[in-house]
Amino acid sequence: MISLLEVVIAAFREKTGMHRVAATWVVGGVTAVASIILFPTTTGLNLLDVTDHFINNIGIVGVALLACLVITWALRKLPVLRDHLNEYSSFKVNKVWMALVGVVAPLVLLGLWITEIATVSSKGYGGMPGNFVGIFGWGMSILVVVLAIVLSLIPWPNRSAIHHELTHEEELARANAQASQEGALS
Numbered sequence: 001m002i003s004l005l006e007v008v009i010a011a012f013r014e015k016t017g018m019h020r021v022a023a024t025w026v027v028g029g030v031t032a033v034a035s036i037i038l039f040p041t042t043t044g045l046n047l048l049d050v051t052d053h054f055i056n057n058i059g060i061v062g063v064a065l066l067a068c069l070v071i072t073w074a075l076r077k078l079p080v081l082r083d084h085l086n087e088y089s090s091f092k093v094n095k096v097w098m099a100l101v102g103v104v105a106p107l108v109l110l111g112l113w114i115t116e117i118a119t120v121s122s123k124g125y126g127g128m129p130g131n132f133v134g135i136f137g138w139g140m141s142i143l144v145v146v147l148a149i150v151l152s153l154i155p156w157p158n159r160s161a162i163h164h165e166l167t168h169e170e171e172l173a174r175a176n177a178q179a180s181q182e183g184a185l186s
Contacts, residue, residue: 005027005028005031008027008031009023009024009027009028012026012027014160014162015151015154015156015160016157016160017156017157017158017159017160043132046126046128046132047136049126050125050126050128050132050133050136050137050140051136051137051140053125053126053137054120054125054136054137054138054140054141055140055141055144057112057116058113058116058117058120058141059141059144061109061112061113061116062113064105064109065106065109065110065113068101068102068105068106068109069106071101072098072101072102072106073102078098078101078102079098082094082097082098084168120133120137125137
């Protein structure tokens with residue numbers, strides 16, 4: 001459980017600029033309260049099951065599909081990603097990898113996503129009542145999307161990590177400047 005929360009805590013710290021201990025208390029506190037309220041009830045396991053199913057089979061698959069389409073076709077940045085991987089990876093990726101990421105993966109993901117949405121829409125999920133699946137499945141899915149949009153619109157504070165990290169180009173420029181200085185000193 002700690003490793004799962006670590007990702008959320010790190011993202012929360014980056015967005016807010018909050019120190020580690022304070023961010024851990026905030027995220028841990030919110031998740032503890034939610035767990036105490038929602039999961040020890042008789043329907044807690046069903047709630048967890050529906051939420052987990054929708055997040056994994058509709059949400060994550062949908063986001064993966066969207067990422068492939070946006071990076072490959074909308075932004076046309078797949079060659080940039082390939083070059084970055086080739087620069088830092090222990091093995092090289094080529095046009096076959098680009099075809100897999102840009103064409104094959106989106107087609108497979110689209111098929112899985114549409115099939116899952118159609119199945120859950122027509123048959124429900126796990127024999128659970130429709131209103132339960134509607135609230136904690138579809139409703140939660142909509143809430144996650146709205147929350148993601150709202151959180152992305154909140155400006156990053158000056159103390160957050162985004163204002164203190166260097167871009168790849170800035171790192172290269174700094175390394176080149178240091179190398180030039182060292183060469184001039186010797």
